[in-house]
Amino acid sequence: QVQLVESGGGLVQAGGSLRLSCEASGRTFSTYGMGWFRQGPGKEREFVAGVTRSGRTTYSTDSVKGRFTISRDNAKNTVYLQMNSLKPEDTAVYYCAARTAISIATMASSGSYEYWGQGTQVTVSS
Numbered sequence: 697q698v699q700l701v702e703s704g705g706g707l708v709q710a711g712g713s714l715r716l717s718c719e720a721s722g723r724t725f726s727t728y729g730m731g732w733f734r735q736g737p738g739k740e741r742e743f744v745a746g747v748t749r750s751g752r753t754t755y756s757t758d759s760v761k762g763r764f765t766i767s768r769d770n771a772k773n774t775v776y777l778q779m780n781s782l783k784p785e786d787t788a789v790y791y792c793a794a795r796t797a798i799s800i801a802t803m804a805s806s807g808s809y810e811y812w813g814q815g816t817q818v819t820v821s822s
Contacts, residue, residue, distance in 0.1 A: 698722045698811050700792050705816030708782055712820070716777040718792030718813055725773040726750075729795045732766060732777045733806060734788035734818075744790070745777060746803040755803050760786075782820045789815040 704716040716732070731746040745756035745766035754766050763782075768775040775792055793809035802808040 698725070698728060698794050700794060700811055700813035702790065702792050702813045702816040705790060705818045707819045707821065710782060710784055710820055710822050712782050713778070713780045714782065714818060716779065716790055716792075716816060716818075718775045718777075720773045720775075720794065722773070726770040727796070728811075729798065729803065730766075730768055730775040731793045731795070731803065731809060732775075732790060733793060734786075734790045735815075736785070736788040739788070741791070741806055743804040743806065747775065748800070748803075749798070753800060755800065757804070779818070782818075784820045784822045787818060787820050789817050791815045 699721040700718050702718045732744040733741050734744050735741040747754045747766045747768050751768045763780050765778040792813045794811040795809040797808045
């Protein structure tokens with residue numbers, strides 16, 4: 697089992713940047729694929745970005761491509777989401793998640809993740 701704790705959220709003006717971090721407990725972090733999801737006001741939870749266990753392969757949803765970058769440091773048990781050129785529509789609670797599944801085809805599916813953090817609020821003002 698793994699516990700996930702997000703940090704780095706906050707209030708930022710449009711065009712600004714934030715870096716979210718998600719630290720995982722345990723010694724087996726490198727055996728989990730990791731993902732970031734978000735849930736905006738009145739919206740369903742949606743996939744933002746994912747990274748494979750090794751960190752060599754990443755995938756992000758179209759709305760954040762070129763602006764957000766997911767990465768991981770297995771030595772620090774941490775996955776990051778660097779968010780640049782933020783827009784008001786990026787306002788949401790951001791969650792990190794971990795999964796044992798290895799299929800890249802299901803990386804964007806929330807149902808493929810077994811463990812979730814508590815979320816961190818990101819608010820982008822216009």
